[in-house]
Amino acid sequence: MTMAMTMAKTMAKTMAKTMAKTPWEVVIGLEVHVQLATQTKLFCGCSTQFGAPPNTNVCAVCSGQPGVLPVLNAQAITFALKLGLATGGTIRRRSRFARKNYFYPDLPKGYQISQYDEPLVEGGAVEIWYEGQPRSIGLTRIHLEEDAGKNVHLATGAASLVDLNRAGVPLIEVVSEPALRAPEEAAEYMRTLRGIVRALGICDGNLEQGSLRCDANISLRPWGQQALGTKVEVKNINSFRFVQKALEYEIERQGGLLTRGQTIQQETRQWNAEGGRTESMRSKEEAHDYRYFPEPDLPPVMIEEGLIDAVRAALPELPLQRRQRLMEQDGLSEYDATELTRESELTDYYSRAVAAGALPKRVANWMLTELLSRVTDARDVAQAPVAPAGLAELLGLLESGKVSGKLAKEIWAKMWDSGRTALQIATEGGLFQQSDSGAIEQAVRAVVDAHPDRVADYRAGKTKLMGWFVGQVMQATQGKANPQLVNTLLTQLLDG
Amino acid sequence: MKISPEQVQKVGELARxxxxxDETAALAExxxxxxxxxxxxxxLDTAAVEPTSHVLPLGCPERPDVxxxxxxxxxxxxxAPLHExxxxxxxxxxx
Amino acid sequence: MDIVELTVTALAERVRGRQLSAVEVAQAYLARIAELEPTLHAFITVDAEGALAAARALDLRLARGEDVGPLAGVPIALKDIFVTQGLRTTCGSRILADWVPPYEGTPSARLRAAGAVVLGKANMDEFAMGSSNENSAFGVCRNPWDVDRVPGGSSGGSAAAVAGRLCLGALGTDTGGSIRQPAALCGVVGIKPTYGRVSRYGVIAFASSLDQVGPIARTTEDAAALLEVIAGHDPLDATSLPQPVGRYREACRRGVRGLRIGVPAEYFAAGLDPEIETAVRAAIDQLAAQGAEVVDISLPHTKYAIATYYLLCTAEASSNLARYDGVRFGLRAARPRDLRDLYSRTRHDGFGPEVRRRIILGTFALSAGYYDAYYAKGQRVRTLIRQDFSRAFERCDVIVVSTLPIMVFKLGERLDDSLQMYLADIYTISCNLAGLPGLSLPCGFSRQGLPIGLQVLGPPLGEEQVFAVAGSYEQAHDWHRRVPEVRR
Incomplete structure (x- = not known):
C-alpha cells in the first residue's frame, strides 16, 4: 500500500469517526495572547511582576497621564522574533504599531497600542502531534501589543475597581488559520504553543496567572462545503480544559441550532466556567469600530538582517524536536517522549540524568512515576531536592544489582527528605542487595529444607508456589537478596 | 458629502x-x-502615492529591558476623582 | 537699567555675574504681571511663589559659586500644555481645570535645569485647538498691541506675555502654526523647529505627528538661546531626533551672503492682504540687498494643505483625547447612571465646542467606511506636500513668505465660521505637514499699528539657515524694539 493510500484511509477513518457524531464539519481558529516574560512593560520601565498590590507597578506612561509617550522595550521585539522564527514565519523588515481605539476602564489611554496591517511576523506554522499524527497548524500572524489593566467587579455595590498593574505588559498575539477541526485538537495546539514559548524562554506559561489567554473562533459547515459558516468568537479562555469545553459546548449549541434549521448569530460570547457554558456578551453587541490608524508616537520598527540571524542562531530545541530526538536517539516510547517533553524542566532533568550515565529508559520510567508523584507541578522538578546526577547514581545502583527495586524506592524517599546521596543512604542503612550467590544459596537451602511439604506440593505441579518461596527468601534476607538470583537458585534446587 | 444628524449621533457615541x-444638528451642518x-x-490621483505617517526617516528606537x-x-x-x-x-x- | 528690557543673554550674564539677582528679576517681572495681567489675561496660572522660591534657590547656588546654567534667572512663561509636576496644568480645558501633574515634562525640565525661572502657565486655546485663543476655558487673552484684538493662537498667552513684557521668553507648541501665528500677531519672534528636534515628552498631545515645541521671544537671538537649551535627543520620546543641536545663536550673526531664498508663487496669491504683501516683499528685497539670492519656486499642492491638515490633526486628536474619561484624573460627571453615562457626560461637560467639533470630525475621518476616503487620503496628500518642499529645497536654502494672509482680527469676529478660521492657517500648516522648521519674526506694522509677521521656512534640521536669515533681517530693523502700550 502506498503512503498516500495509507493517509487517505486514516483520513477517511477520522472523518467517519467525526461524521458519526455530527453532520457538521467544525472549523476552529485560535487567537492566543502570550504574556512575554520581560522584566518591564512594553512601553515603560514599570515592573511586570505578578501579584503586586493594586496600582503599585504604575507610572505616568502606563496610567495614560496627559503628555506621556511610549518607548519600545527591545526585549519584547527579540522575544516576538524568537517565536516568529521558531514557527517558520516571515519577519517583516518594517512593521508598524497602530492604535486600536475603544473606551474601557482598564484601557487608560482610550486606545491600545497594537499592530494592525503591518505585523511583525506573518505566516509560519505550529507543528502539533494529534491522534498519533503530526499536524501542521498554519499561523496567520504574530504581533506585539500591550495588555490592558484589570477590572475587579465587586459582587455587591454599584462599583467596579480598576488596577493598572497589568496595563502595558507586553503580549504577543498568535493568530492561527482556521485550521483546527476539533476541540481536543485546539487544546493540543494551545498546549503545544505553550511548550514552545516556554522552551524559548519568552513566557512563564502560568495559565492560572493568565500568561496564555485564548479567544476561539468557531464555525460549523456541512461536510464538503467550501464556504465557512457564520463565525462565533468565544473570548478570554485561560486553560486547555476550558478551551476544549467551551468549543464542545459551542459545537453542541451551534449544531443544535443548525439542525433545527435556525441560523447562527455572528457574535462574541464568553466562557462561563462555573456554568460550563458560553454566554452572549450583549453589552458588546454594539458595532465595533476600532478606528485603527498608525501610532504616530512610534516610528516604524525596522528589523535588521543581523538581528534575525542572531536570534535564529540562538534558538533552542523545541519540544517536538526534543520528543523526536528522545524517541530516535534514546529509544524511548512515544508516550514517554511525549510526557518528558511537556515541560522544559522535565526534559532538562531527564537529559542531565542521562548525561550522568543513567539508562534513558530507566530515567524515563523513574521520572514519570517516582519523580512526578512527588511534585505538584511538573515545572517544580527544576528545584527538586534530588538532582539529576543523584537520580543517575541511584539508577546505577539499581542497574548493577546493588540495590533492589523495592529498596531503591525506599532510598529515593530518604534522598528526597534528607538531601543525602543514594550511596550514603544505602551504605549506612546496609541496604545493598546481596548478589553473593554463596550467601543467597544458603538462605535458599534453609527455606527449602524448612518446608518439605511445600516442596512436595511444588514438585507435584503447584508451580505457583515459586512466588511464595521467593517471598520467604526475601524475608529471610530482609529484602536484600537479588530477586533474580533467588529465582535462579530456587529453580535449580526445586526443579533440579 | 452631506453628513446627517444621525451620522453625527453615531460618531458621538463612538467618541463617547x-x-x-441642537448640537447634533449644528454639527451636521x-x-x-x-x-x-x-x-x-x-x-488628486494618489493611487501610486505612499501615505506619510511619520515625516522622520527614523526607525523605532528601543530601550533596554531594565x-x-x-x-x-x-x-x-x-x-483620581474617585479611588478606594x-x-x-x-x-x-x-x- | 530697565530689567524687563534686557535680552536673554544680557540678563543671564548679569545674573551669573551676580550684578543682578534672580530674585530681583523675578520681582520685576511679577510686578509687570500684577500691572498688566488683569487686562491681557496672558496666564491661566501665575506661580509667583514658585518663581520666587526658584529664584532664591538660584541666587543661593550662585553665591556658593555654582554654575546654574546659560539661562540663569531668565523668567519664562510656559504654555499651559507643558506638564509641570506639582503645578496645575489645564491645557486650557475645563476637563483638566484642577489637574496637578505627578510628573515633569522634558522641555520645562531642561529650561529649569538651565537656570530659567518659571513664572506661570500661559493662556491658550483649549488643547491647542484654535487660532485666536478664544477657545480657552479660562477666558480670552488679549493682544497687547490692541486689547480688542486676539493675540492669535493657540499659543496666544505665550506670545502676548512675551510682547507685553510679562516674561522674557516663553514656550509654545505649534501643530499648524500655533507658535508662528501668535508670534506674528503679537510682533514677536517664534520658531517651530524641525519635527522631533524638541522632545514632546510631557507636552499634552493634540496631533502627535504634527505637534512640535518651540520658543517665543522678543529677538531671534533670544529665541535661539532658548532653543539651544530645549532642543536635543530625549530617550523618552521615540520621535526625538538624535542629531546634535545646532549653534543657533551664532547662526543669527552669520549673514545671508550666498544663501538662496525661495519665493513660492502660491503664497502670494489672492487672499493675501496687500499691506502684508508689501511688507513681506520689502523684507525679501532687504535680504537680497544683504547678499541673498532670490529664486522663484513653486509649491503646487499648497491649496490642499488645509484639507489635509484638518483631516489628519482631528483624527489624531480624537484618539489623543480619549484618555479624558473621568477615571484617573480631571473632571468627572456627577452621579453617573452607568459607565457610558460617565464617559459621555464627562467628555461633553469637560470639552468646549471647538474641541468637541474636532473630536467628532476626527472620529468620523477614522471610522469604518470613511478611513480610506479621508484619513488615508490625507496621508497620501501629505506625501505630495512633502515632495513639493523636497523639490523646492533643491533650488533654495530657505523659503520666505508671510506668516498669515490676514491682519490680526478682533475678538469674536471669526468665531462663527470655523472654515474661515481654518483657512487663515494656509501659510503655516504645510510646514507642520512636512515636518520643517519655520520661524516668524516682525517685519513691520500696518497703518493701524498692528504687527506683521515674516515667515522663514527651512529644510529638515535647517534651523541654522533659518536663524541666519531671520537674524540678518532683524539687524537692519528695529521692529523688535517697539514696545506695545497696553491700553487698559
Missing amino acids: LQLSV QLSRLVEHFEQLDE TVASLARELVLSQ DGYFVVPKIID
Whole structure:
C-alpha cells in the first residue's frame, strides 16, 4: 500500500469517526495572547511582576497621564522574533504599531497600542502531534501589543475597581488559520504553543496567572462545503480544559441550532466556567469600530538582517524536536517522549540524568512515576531536592544489582527528605542487595529444607508456589537478596 | 458629502460624547461644509502615492529591558476623582 | 537699567555675574504681571511663589559659586500644555481645570535645569485647538498691541506675555502654526523647529505627528538661546531626533551672503492682504540687498494643505483625547447612571465646542467606511506636500513668505465660521505637514499699528539657515524694539 493510500484511509477513518457524531464539519481558529516574560512593560520601565498590590507597578506612561509617550522595550521585539522564527514565519523588515481605539476602564489611554496591517511576523506554522499524527497548524500572524489593566467587579455595590498593574505588559498575539477541526485538537495546539514559548524562554506559561489567554473562533459547515459558516468568537479562555469545553459546548449549541434549521448569530460570547457554558456578551453587541490608524508616537520598527540571524542562531530545541530526538536517539516510547517533553524542566532533568550515565529508559520510567508523584507541578522538578546526577547514581545502583527495586524506592524517599546521596543512604542503612550467590544459596537451602511439604506440593505441579518461596527468601534476607538470583537458585534446587 | 444628524449621533457615541439635539444638528451642518471642502482632495490621483505617517526617516528606537521605579501609588491616585483601597473606581461594569 | 528690557543673554550674564539677582528679576517681572495681567489675561496660572522660591534657590547656588546654567534667572512663561509636576496644568480645558501633574515634562525640565525661572502657565486655546485663543476655558487673552484684538493662537498667552513684557521668553507648541501665528500677531519672534528636534515628552498631545515645541521671544537671538537649551535627543520620546543641536545663536550673526531664498508663487496669491504683501516683499528685497539670492519656486499642492491638515490633526486628536474619561484624573460627571453615562457626560461637560467639533470630525475621518476616503487620503496628500518642499529645497536654502494672509482680527469676529478660521492657517500648516522648521519674526506694522509677521521656512534640521536669515533681517530693523502700550 502506498503512503498516500495509507493517509487517505486514516483520513477517511477520522472523518467517519467525526461524521458519526455530527453532520457538521467544525472549523476552529485560535487567537492566543502570550504574556512575554520581560522584566518591564512594553512601553515603560514599570515592573511586570505578578501579584503586586493594586496600582503599585504604575507610572505616568502606563496610567495614560496627559503628555506621556511610549518607548519600545527591545526585549519584547527579540522575544516576538524568537517565536516568529521558531514557527517558520516571515519577519517583516518594517512593521508598524497602530492604535486600536475603544473606551474601557482598564484601557487608560482610550486606545491600545497594537499592530494592525503591518505585523511583525506573518505566516509560519505550529507543528502539533494529534491522534498519533503530526499536524501542521498554519499561523496567520504574530504581533506585539500591550495588555490592558484589570477590572475587579465587586459582587455587591454599584462599583467596579480598576488596577493598572497589568496595563502595558507586553503580549504577543498568535493568530492561527482556521485550521483546527476539533476541540481536543485546539487544546493540543494551545498546549503545544505553550511548550514552545516556554522552551524559548519568552513566557512563564502560568495559565492560572493568565500568561496564555485564548479567544476561539468557531464555525460549523456541512461536510464538503467550501464556504465557512457564520463565525462565533468565544473570548478570554485561560486553560486547555476550558478551551476544549467551551468549543464542545459551542459545537453542541451551534449544531443544535443548525439542525433545527435556525441560523447562527455572528457574535462574541464568553466562557462561563462555573456554568460550563458560553454566554452572549450583549453589552458588546454594539458595532465595533476600532478606528485603527498608525501610532504616530512610534516610528516604524525596522528589523535588521543581523538581528534575525542572531536570534535564529540562538534558538533552542523545541519540544517536538526534543520528543523526536528522545524517541530516535534514546529509544524511548512515544508516550514517554511525549510526557518528558511537556515541560522544559522535565526534559532538562531527564537529559542531565542521562548525561550522568543513567539508562534513558530507566530515567524515563523513574521520572514519570517516582519523580512526578512527588511534585505538584511538573515545572517544580527544576528545584527538586534530588538532582539529576543523584537520580543517575541511584539508577546505577539499581542497574548493577546493588540495590533492589523495592529498596531503591525506599532510598529515593530518604534522598528526597534528607538531601543525602543514594550511596550514603544505602551504605549506612546496609541496604545493598546481596548478589553473593554463596550467601543467597544458603538462605535458599534453609527455606527449602524448612518446608518439605511445600516442596512436595511444588514438585507435584503447584508451580505457583515459586512466588511464595521467593517471598520467604526475601524475608529471610530482609529484602536484600537479588530477586533474580533467588529465582535462579530456587529453580535449580526445586526443579533440579 | 452631506453628513446627517444621525451620522453625527453615531460618531458621538463612538467618541463617547453626549450631544444635544441642537448640537447634533449644528454639527451636521458644520461638518458637511468642512467635509465638502476636504473633498477637494479627490481631485488628486494618489493611487501610486505612499501615505506619510511619520515625516522622520527614523526607525523605532528601543530601550533596554531594565526596571525603572514606578510612581508612588498615592501620587498615581492623587488626581483620581474617585479611588478606594488603592483602586480607581468606576460605575459597575456590566459585560 | 530697565530689567524687563534686557535680552536673554544680557540678563543671564548679569545674573551669573551676580550684578543682578534672580530674585530681583523675578520681582520685576511679577510686578509687570500684577500691572498688566488683569487686562491681557496672558496666564491661566501665575506661580509667583514658585518663581520666587526658584529664584532664591538660584541666587543661593550662585553665591556658593555654582554654575546654574546659560539661562540663569531668565523668567519664562510656559504654555499651559507643558506638564509641570506639582503645578496645575489645564491645557486650557475645563476637563483638566484642577489637574496637578505627578510628573515633569522634558522641555520645562531642561529650561529649569538651565537656570530659567518659571513664572506661570500661559493662556491658550483649549488643547491647542484654535487660532485666536478664544477657545480657552479660562477666558480670552488679549493682544497687547490692541486689547480688542486676539493675540492669535493657540499659543496666544505665550506670545502676548512675551510682547507685553510679562516674561522674557516663553514656550509654545505649534501643530499648524500655533507658535508662528501668535508670534506674528503679537510682533514677536517664534520658531517651530524641525519635527522631533524638541522632545514632546510631557507636552499634552493634540496631533502627535504634527505637534512640535518651540520658543517665543522678543529677538531671534533670544529665541535661539532658548532653543539651544530645549532642543536635543530625549530617550523618552521615540520621535526625538538624535542629531546634535545646532549653534543657533551664532547662526543669527552669520549673514545671508550666498544663501538662496525661495519665493513660492502660491503664497502670494489672492487672499493675501496687500499691506502684508508689501511688507513681506520689502523684507525679501532687504535680504537680497544683504547678499541673498532670490529664486522663484513653486509649491503646487499648497491649496490642499488645509484639507489635509484638518483631516489628519482631528483624527489624531480624537484618539489623543480619549484618555479624558473621568477615571484617573480631571473632571468627572456627577452621579453617573452607568459607565457610558460617565464617559459621555464627562467628555461633553469637560470639552468646549471647538474641541468637541474636532473630536467628532476626527472620529468620523477614522471610522469604518470613511478611513480610506479621508484619513488615508490625507496621508497620501501629505506625501505630495512633502515632495513639493523636497523639490523646492533643491533650488533654495530657505523659503520666505508671510506668516498669515490676514491682519490680526478682533475678538469674536471669526468665531462663527470655523472654515474661515481654518483657512487663515494656509501659510503655516504645510510646514507642520512636512515636518520643517519655520520661524516668524516682525517685519513691520500696518497703518493701524498692528504687527506683521515674516515667515522663514527651512529644510529638515535647517534651523541654522533659518536663524541666519531671520537674524540678518532683524539687524537692519528695529521692529523688535517697539514696545506695545497696553491700553487698559
